[in-house]
Amino acid sequence: MDLDFSAEDKVFREEVRGFLTQNYPAELRAKQQNEEALTKEDYFSWHRILAKKGWAAPAWPVEWGGTAWSPTQKYIWSEELAKAEALPVLPFGVTMVAPVIYTFGTEEQKARFLPGIRDGIEWWCQGYSEPGAGSDLASLKTKAERIQGDDGKEYYLVNGQKTWTTLAQHADWGFFLVRTDPTAKPQAGISFLLIDMKSPGISVRPIITLEGGHEVNDVFLDNVKVPVENRIFHENQGWTCAKSLLLHERSGIAGVARSKRGLERLRQMARSELADDAGTLLADPFFKRKVAELEIDLTALEYTELRTLAGESAGKGPGPESSILKIKGTEIQQRLTELTLEAAGHYGAPYLRNVPHNLGAVGPDDAHGVAGAYFNVRKTSIYGGSNEIQRNIIAKVVLGI
Amino acid sequence: MDFSFTDEQSMLRDSVAGYLADHYDFDARRAAIKSADGWRPQVWKAFAEELGILGASFSEEHGGLGGGVTDVMVVMEEFGKALVVEPYLGTVVIAGGFLTHGAPSGAGELIGQIIEGKATFAFASAEPQGRYTLSDLKTTARKQGVGYVLNGHKAVVIGAPWASHLIVTARTGGAQRDARGVSVFIVDKNAVGVSTRDYPTVDGRRASEVTFENVSVAAEAMIGPEGEALPLVERVVDEAIAATCAESLGVLRRLHEGTLAYTKERKQFGVPIASFQVLQHRMVDMFIQLEQSISMTYMAHVKLGENDVERAKGVSAAKVQIGRACRFVGQNAIQLHGGMGMTDEMAIGHYFKRATMIEGEFGSVDHHLRRYEALSLDRAA
Numbered sequence: 001m002d003l004d005f006s007a008e009d010k011v012f013r014e015e016v017r018g019f020l021t022q023n024y025p026a027e028l029r030a031k032q033q034n035e036e037a038l039t040k041e042d043y044f045s046w047h048r049i050l051a052k053k054g055w056a057a058p059a060w061p062v063e064w065g066g067t068a069w070s071p072t073q074k075y076i077w078s079e080e081l082a083k084a085e086a087l088p089v090l091p092f093g094v095t096m097v098a099p100v101i102y103t104f105g106t107e108e109q110k111a112r113f114l115p116g117i118r119d120g121i122e123w124w125c126q127g128y129s130e131p132g133a134g135s136d137l138a139s140l141k142t143k144a145e146r147i148q149g150d151d152g153k154e155y156y157l158v159n160g161q162k163t164w165t166t167l168a169q170h171a172d173w174g175f176f177l178v179r180t181d182p183t184a185k186p187q188a189g190i191s192f193l194l195i196d197m198k199s200p201g202i203s204v205r206p207i208i209t210l211e212g213g214h215e216v217n218d219v220f221l222d223n224v225k226v227p228v229e230n231r232i233f234h235e236n237q238g239w240t241c242a243k244s245l246l247l248h249e250r251s252g253i254a255g256v257a258r259s260k261r262g263l264e265r266l267r268q269m270a271r272s273e274l275a276d277d278a279g280t281l282l283a284d285p286f287f288k289r290k291v292a293e294l295e296i297d298l299t300a301l302e303y304t305e306l307r308t309l310a311g312e313s314a315g316k317g318p319g320p321e322s323s324i325l326k327i328k329g330t331e332i333q334q335r336l337t338e339l340t341l342e343a344a345g346h347y348g349a350p351y352l353r354n355v356p357h358n359l360g361a362v363g364p365d366d367a368h369g370v371a372g373a374y375f376n377v378r379k380t381s382i383y384g385g386s387n388e389i390q391r392n393i394i395a396k397v398v399l400g401i
Numbered sequence: 402m403d404f405s406f407t408d409e410q411s412m413l414r415d416s417v418a419g420y421l422a423d424h425y426d427f428d429a430r431r432a433a434i435k436s437a438d439g440w441r442p443q444v445w446k447a448f449a450e451e452l453g454i455l456g457a458s459f460s461e462e463h464g465g466l467g468g469g470v471t472d473v474m475v476v477m478e479e480f481g482k483a484l485v486v487e488p489y490l491g492t493v494v495i496a497g498g499f500l501t502h503g504a505p506s507g508a509g510e511l512i513g514q515i516i517e518g519k520a521t522f523a524f525a526s527a528e529p530q531g532r533y534t535l536s537d538l539k540t541t542a543r544k545q546g547v548g549y550v551l552n553g554h555k556a557v558v559i560g561a562p563w564a565s566h567l568i569v570t571a572r573t574g575g576a577q578r579d580a581r582g583v584s585v586f587i588v589d590k591n592a593v594g595v596s597t598r599d600y601p602t603v604d605g606r607r608a609s610e611v612t613f614e615n616v617s618v619a620a621e622a623m624i625g626p627e628g629e630a631l632p633l634v635e636r637v638v639d640e641a642i643a644a645t646c647a648e649s650l651g652v653l654r655r656l657h658e659g660t661l662a663y664t665k666e667r668k669q670f671g672v673p674i675a676s677f678q679v680l681q682h683r684m685v686d687m688f689i690q691l692e693q694s695i696s697m698t699y700m701a702h703v704k705l706g707e708n709d710v711e712r713a714k715g716v717s718a719a720k721v722q723i724g725r726a727c728r729f730v731g732q733n734a735i736q737l738h739g740g741m742g743m744t745d746e747m748a749i750g751h752y753f754k755r756a757t758m759i760e761g762e763f764g765s766v767d768h769h770l771r772r773y774e775a776l777s778l779d780r781a782a
Contacts, residue, residue, distance in 0.1 A: 134739050136669035164740045209743045210750035211603075216740075276534050276768055278578060286767040338728075341757075342765060345532050346557040349602040349758060362600060362610055363529065363556070371603040375754065378735045379743050386739065388679055 003306070005072065013076050020084040023049050028087065035369055038087070040123060040170040046087050047120030057094045057118045061102055064110065065118045071309040082257030092166070093117035093124035097175040100192065100241045104233040113173075113194065125197070127162040127176035127219060128242070135389050137177070138186040138239065142221060144178040144193065146228070154228040156180070156193060158201075158221045164383070168204050168217040171197045176221075181236050192238035194230040201225070209379070211372035212353050246385065253322075253384055254329035256302045262336045263295060269343050269366045281343055294335055301328045320397040323390040330380035330387060337374040344370045404699060406475070413457060413468070414475045420452055421483040427748045430484060434605040440563050445487050449518025455493055456516035459501070463512045470640065470705050474647040474698070481651020484755055486606050488521050488560035494644045496522035496568055498637035499585060503624035511566075511587070523564035524641075525555035525588075525611050526634070533764040535570070535634050537578050540613065542571035542586060547620050549573070551586065551594075551613040561609035562599040564590050569613070574628045583631040585624040592616050604758040605751065632709060639716040642763045643705055646698040646723045649759045653691045653726055656734040656752045660684060663738055663749075674737075683733055690726040697722040714776045717769040723759065724766035731756035 005013070028042055050056040051065075058074055060066030069077065081088065089095075098117050102110055116122035133140040142160025149155045158178055168174065174195050181189030195202070201224040207216045233241050267282060270291065275284035282288060305325055341348045347363030348371045362368075381387040395401050406414070424444060433441045449455045457472040459465025466472070473494055480489060492515055500508040500515075514520035531537030540553025551571055561567065567588045575582025588595065594616035597609035625633040661684055664675035674680055697719040704715025731753040735742035742749050760766070 129740070132668075134669060135674075139669070139671075208745040210745050210754060212745065216743075274530055274532060276532055276771060278534075278537070284767075286771070342761070342767075345761065345765075346527050347529075348761060349557050349559075349604070349608060351601045351603045362598065371754075371757070374757070375603075375750075378732065379740075381736060382739050382743065386736075388677075391679075 005076070009072055009076060012073055013080065016077055016080045017084075019053065019055075020080060020086060023053070024084060024086055025049070029085075032085065032087070043087065043090060043170075044120045044123075047089055050089065051119045056089060056120065057098065059095070060098060060114075060118070064102060064114045071312045075306070075309055079257040079260075082261045085261065090123075090167070092126050092171075092175075093122070096126060096245055097124050097194075100175070100232055100245050103244060104192075104241050108229070109194075109232065122172040123167070123170045125165050125168040125171035125174045125219075127165060127174045127195070129164045130161060131163050135386055137242070138190070140177055140179060140190065142176070142178045143182065144180050144191060144226070146180075147225075149225065156191075156226045156228060156231070158193070158195070158224040158226055160221050162219040162221070163216075164207070165204075165217045165219045166215055168197070168219050169206065169214070171204075173197060174219070175232075177238055177242055180238075184236060187239040189236050190238040190242070191235050192232045192241040193226050194232065195221075195224065195226050196230075199224050199226070209376065211375040212351075213372070213376065253380075254301060254305050254325035255333055256298065256305055256329070259298055259329070259332050259336055260302075262333070262340075263291075263298065265366070266291065266336060266340050266343065269340065269364075272364065272366075273343050273345065287339075287343070290339055294332065294339065297328070297335070298332050301325070301332060304328070320393050323385075323393045323398075326384060327381075327387050327390050330377075333377050333380055337370070337377050340370045341374045343367075406471075409468070410471060410475050413454070413472060414479060416452055417454060417476055417479040418482075420447065421479060421485070425483045425485060427751075430486070430605075434486060434601075438563075439601065439607040440487050445521070446518050448487070448489070449516065455489075455518055458493060459497060459512055459516060463501070463509060464516055465512075470643065470702050473640075473644050474702050477644045477647035478651045481648035481653075481755075482655055484605065484652070484751055488523065488563055490641060490644055490648075491524050491560045491564065492520070492522045495524045495637055495641050496520075496566070496587075498640050499568055499587075499624045499633070502636060503585065503630075503633055505587070505624045506621050520566055521560070521564050522566050522568055523558050523561040523590075523609075525558045525561070525567045525569045526638075527556045527558075529554060529556045531556075533768040534578065535638060536580050536583055536631055538570055538572045538583065539577060540569065540571040542573050542584055542618075544573070545617070549586065549618050549620070549623070551588065551616040551618060553613050555611040555613075557602075557608050558597075558611050559602070559606055559608045561590070561597055561611055562607040566590060567595070567611065568624070570630075570634060580631050582628045583634065584627050585630045585634060586618055586622045587624060588613075588616060588618055588622065592618070602758070604755045635713065636709070638763055639712055640705060642716050642720050643698070643701045645759060645762055646694070646701055646719050649723045649727055649756065650691075650695055650698055652752050652756050652759065653694055653730050656730050656749065656756065657684070657687050657691050659749050659752070660687065660734045660737045663741070667739075680737060683737065687730045687733055690730050694723050694726045710776055710780075714773060717764075717773040717776070720764060720769040721766050721773065724761075724769070727756035727760045 025045055028046060047056055057065050058067040058069050062068050094117055101113055130140050144156035144158045147155050147157045174197050176193045176195050177190050178193055179189050180191040201222040203220045205218040206214045207218060208214055270282035271280050273281040275281045344367035347367035350362045352362060454476050456465040457468040461467045500512050511520060528539055542549040542551050567590055569586045569588050571584055572582050573584040594614045597611050599609045602608050664680055665673050667674050701716045701719035704712050734749055735753050738749055741747055
């Protein structure tokens, strides 16, 4: 057992750190610090800097622009990104649909879509959940029927509704699960389609979440014509693509590095906030105990993730054990926001969204928006397969019960 | 032993519930909290004139109905069910408490104005540095001639944008955190030197940062003994906590009932999700938290009439239970609603936000655990 990073890894870490220091856009950092709403261009500006360096899609096959980093290097990368509080590259293109395309797609499909994803040219969204198909995703009803177009080509005519579609308001393309065989068993009649979001018949309606943000949307599809060549893999075998994607989605979900950074911020805040006894909150025995417990929980998760990574290095793909990472990772993110809200005390209450705090401060800066963050991260134990579903997966697949 | 309500109390509950059903549904509330004012003065007027609830708890000699804390409990629970934002707590419970127990000159007149719906109050107590310690005060009241001059900054004063008057705690002596030297004043919000920065709160209320800059008040503005008012403040705040516990019962009931109804209706895998045992047990635990909270709220109200130590112990114990219940029931209500629970358009998230704010109001779980320990265990050791 050797848990140290190699000399090579340490050199790599320095390189990454130097790159982030020198290249992260100052105006983007200022916007993040002021909690201004980020635009599509904000996300893409950073993505394109990474793409130019060749680091926008580290996990991809090298021929399409991957870096061939070892799992340890990928881990260092995500850790340094979090430490630098750099915006993450949005997952919908690079880590969700792209692996499906390069694993199951045709050469034409790879050539058409992968460069636009890698280089931050096309924005993707995910059309999976429906109003009646959440945890039970395979019960989805959006249907796609084959038709012949006026141009003589074959199309799918897609009708239905998707929901919880993150950042669809910016999307150029979406990947959708649709039912192509209504007579087959639920999982058997599904196909995986790539749909141009500018197609006639698509409408996107915002869903405002309880903290007041607009991240998610309803997407309505009304007689949307999709060329048959936009289907990935075989007709009625889209579930195979969907399952492989869900595994990728889960493996990044532990968020260890970001939670570590969040813990640092919490400690910093608790050093300046005063407790009931006029000492600092971090010296308060009640609060200190809770922070220590959270740190220990996070350490356990970190080593569990490292073990998973070591397994991947040894050639094992991410398996159902990644459900552990999802469950614990999201619980820790939620606990972190609970403690941050507690630390803010009275100043957790003001709702100053869209009021730049430099227009006149209400309470300390680090209390700004903490209630909103607490409300917002409740989603993490719901999305990507709820934590109840993740426990079912472990029970069934790992424990065999 | 009798935990039942009198016929009068049941009638009060029915009339408040009936009014709120007609005038305070989710959409009406939503429109009101998004309006420029953030509240509805006509609702307040109806509380005074149509329902008579602003006077229900005051004694008959003050022109009230003599209903006391039990009437407050009944009203607050119904307010919790409808997520009422109007400043009943600050006005009737807190200002009413100070005026009744502190009996300053002119109390009768102000209570009359409260009952008629003409005076509204906010409690300017917390300060940026002080967390939940009531005696941690940098705000000063310096004697000048026959009156006082106030200077200081009060944090997150709930309901201040709607208030005609403020109840202000300030130091007339002693060091920043001393028990002695605490005094209480009634300040007209329009007095020269009072300035506010108003903002909404995450649970749909309005609050202000309030600053006092050389604000002159008359000697009669003082409530309770000069420099010795901390026991009075503690008593009134304990009454406010008990009332907030009662409000939380309304919130918790809606969270629990709403979740039960949703999971019976929502189908996944071909069956209502309420048929899954893991969710059943979760909802049973939510139910147990609700029942324990009801019990502790009743207990706290009974203890309000006892001596300072028993009252404080009872109230802190109840607030610990309610704080935990608000978190557990609130979080699980969202979880069991899935994505729907995250949306602004469903009521459940609004109950969750109110429950979350109640956790910290007048002291977090940690604060009240510590207060309970000091009163119950440290004294015995």
